[in-house]
Amino acid sequence: MATGELLSQEQKKPRRTRLPRGQLLIGGAWRDARDGATMTTSDPTTEDIITEVAKGSAADVEEAVAAAVRAFEDGPWPHLHHEARAKLLFRMADLLDERVDEFALREAMDMGMPYRDFRETIMPHCSGLFRFFGGAAMNAMNGGYRTSYEDQIRILTRREPLGVVGCITPFNFPLALTCSKIAPALAAGNCIVHKPASDTPLTALALAQVAIDAGIPEGVYNLVTGPGGTLGDALVKHPLVDKIAFTGSTGVGQGIIRNGADTLKHTTMELGGKSPNIIFADADIDAAVQAAFWGIFWNKGEVCVAGSRLLVEHSIYDAVVDKLAQMAKGAVLGDPLDPATMVGPIASRNEYDKVMRYVEEGKKTATLAAGGNSRKINGKGLFIEPTVFAGATNDIKISREEIFGPVIPVISFKDEEEAIRLANDTPYGLASGIQTGDLGRALRLADRIKAGTVWLNTWHKYHPNAPFGGYKMSGYGREQGLEALESYTQYKTIWANLA
Ligand code: NAP
Numbered sequence: 001m002a003t004g005e006l007l008s009q010e011q012k013k014p015r016r017t018r019l020p021r022g023q024l025l026i027g028g029a030w031r032d033a034r035d036g037a038t039m040t041t042s043d044p045t046t047e048d049i050i051t052e053v054a055k056g057s058a059a060d061v062e063e064a065v066a067a068a069v070r071a072f073e074d075g076p077w078p079h080l081h082h083e084a085r086a087k088l089l090f091r092m093a094d095l096l097d098e099r100v101d102e103f104a105l106r107e108a109m110d111m112g113m114p115y116r117d118f119r120e121t122i123m124p125h126c127s128g129l130f131r132f133f134g135g136a137a138m139n140a141m142n143g144g145y146r147t148s149y150e151d152q153i154r155i156l157t158r159r160e161p162l163g164v165v166g167c168i169t170p171f172n173f174p175l176a177l178t179c180s181k182i183a184p185a186l187a188a189g190n191c192i193v194h195k196p197a198s199d200t201p202l203t204a205l206a207l208a209q210v211a212i213d214a215g216i217p218e219g220v221y222n223l224v225t226g227p228g229g230t231l232g233d234a235l236v237k238h239p240l241v242d243k244i245a246f247t248g249s250t251g252v253g254q255g256i257i258r259n260g261a262d263t264l265k266h267t268t269m270e271l272g273g274k275s276p277n278i279i280f281a282d283a284d285i286d287a288a289v290q291a292a293f294w295g296i297f298w299n300k301g302e303v304c305v306a307g308s309r310l311l312v313e314h315s316i317y318d319a320v321v322d323k324l325a326q327m328a329k330g331a332v333l334g335d336p337l338d339p340a341t342m343v344g345p346i347a348s349r350n351e352y353d354k355v356m357r358y359v360e361e362g363k364k365t366a367t368l369a370a371g372g373n374s375r376k377i378n379g380k381g382l383f384i385e386p387t388v389f390a391g392a393t394n395d396i397k398i399s400r401e402e403i404f405g406p407v408i409p410v411i412s413f414k415d416e417e418e419a420i421r422l423a424n425d426t427p428y429g430l431a432s433g434i435q436t437g438d439l440g441r442a443l444r445l446a447d448r449i450k451a452g453t454v455w456l457n458t459w460h461k462y463h464p465n466a467p468f469g470g471y472k473m474s475g476y477g478r479e480q481g482l483e484a485l486e487s488y489t490q491y492k493t494i495w496a497n498l499a
Helices: 058-074 082-098 100-111 115-140 174-187 202-214 228-237 250-263 285-301 314-330 349-365 416-424 439-448 481-486
Strands: 024-026 029-031 038-042 049-054 144-147 153-161 164-168 191-195 221-223 243-247 266-270 276-279 309-313 367-370 374-377 380-384 387-392 407-413 431-435 453-456 489-497
Touching: 024 058, 049 202, 058 164, 058 191, 058 221, 058 228, 082 100, 082 115, 082 174, 082 202, 100 115, 100 174, 100 202, 115 174, 115 481, 164 174, 164 228, 174 191, 174 202, 174 243, 174 481, 191 228, 202 221, 228 250, 243 250, 250 266, 276 285, 276 416, 285 314, 285 407, 285 431, 309 314, 309 416, 314 367, 314 387, 314 407, 349 380, 349 387, 349 407, 407 416, 416 439, 431 439, 439 453
Parallel strands: 164 191, 164 243, 191 221, 243 266, 276 309, 276 431, 309 407, 387 407, 431 453
Antiparallel strands: 024 029, 024 221, 038 049, 144 153, 153 489, 367 387, 374 380
16 A cells, blocks of 8 residues: 555545444344443544444344354355355445545544545555455356376365354454455355454444445344453354454464364464564665655554564664654644544554553663654644654564554664564564665565565555465464465365266
């Protein structure tokens, strides 16, 4: 995704609107939680409550899973021609594009993502995922025909869906990370139960409505909202759920793997990161600093693949710190609905408090070069200034732990060997980047970095066709690309005796 270009100042600022109470979608019908409980979701810019959302429980999960099982066992969905399923996914893609303003407003109000970024980069990616996996269903879901040692024996392979997939998504990039699970899951013929993060459920509600309007058969697409510790846990432990597709923190992911073990769940894990961005002295320094700036500060650092450790060759260290600090000081913080805003508010009070604790920790162990303060805009909001720490080493807390906010430690290295050693000296392995004028060096080091994504002379590029996922404690399995479809299918081998 391209980032960083300012919108033309003439673009109109959209207005906040009241939203109806969010309900659960179970078996094709919207309804409240069985016990009538609700929770609220609030706007980090104004700190006002946006609306109430159903606070589902294990009883609601039970009904949602039952609806998905019925749709899978008795409904047409898994047996539809791939073309028919693809057509419905293409329809979902078109509806997403048509409703981009509604989705952008919901994401801006709910998680503080700049409206402009959502329209320009997130929505094309989301609708692209449905188009890509619709096409993939027609192409890649076919089985095969093989011969064996015996002339009269033929082997047929069928590629089948898994059954019921529970999709559990985090508070950041709520729509994109939901689409990256739901599009391949549906393309393969599975039925789904989606559980979004409690802090940012608003685009999940709108996406479920898109599924209904596109004509996805009832029970194929179910949505439950409510606390991860109870409702999410019930989904993970449910014996009739075949797979959990999870994106979130490493700790919660580990718990899900443990809790899913009794029912032998298939799992894919998209977890946390502490991604190194390496700048060599032979790089185009201005372009490299741009990549570093957007690498960490895009979506206010609430990005799993944020370039959250900056490694800079010693001879250009001071110049890079200086340029990055100047950019950070000049960044426009503000209302995500304002076209000029570069950095919006932190998504929730919890996250804001956590990030500010890391900022205070950084002040004790490194040298503040920019930022370091929280801010209010018009007296309100959970804003944190883009913060740059110079003189950092790779062993301090702010260099080792995922901060998940607009905070970056800058670490110096002397040569290629030290750069690669520092880059890999982390429990995580989600993303990485190398900024250099030497393509040979870039490719050589890309081979040696232990991370699922390597960006050379850029950052934050994504495409539905490009596999995405982690090494080490950043998880396993891949989203996007045909590789993702693999994890939503299973193979059946049929032996035919022609004699
Ligand atoms: P989180 O706290 O792990 O929560 C993720 C989801 O899991 C939420 O829907 C949460 O529900 C649910 N959950 C919590 N406890 C659960 C349990 N015991 N059983 C089942 N579900 C449970 O993560 P987050 O704070 O929302 O998101 C930030 C994290 O996600 C960061 O670590 C970030 O790096 C990671 N992330 C990774 C990727 C990637 O692609 N690798 C992408 C984005 C984010 P509640 O909201 O109700 O608690």
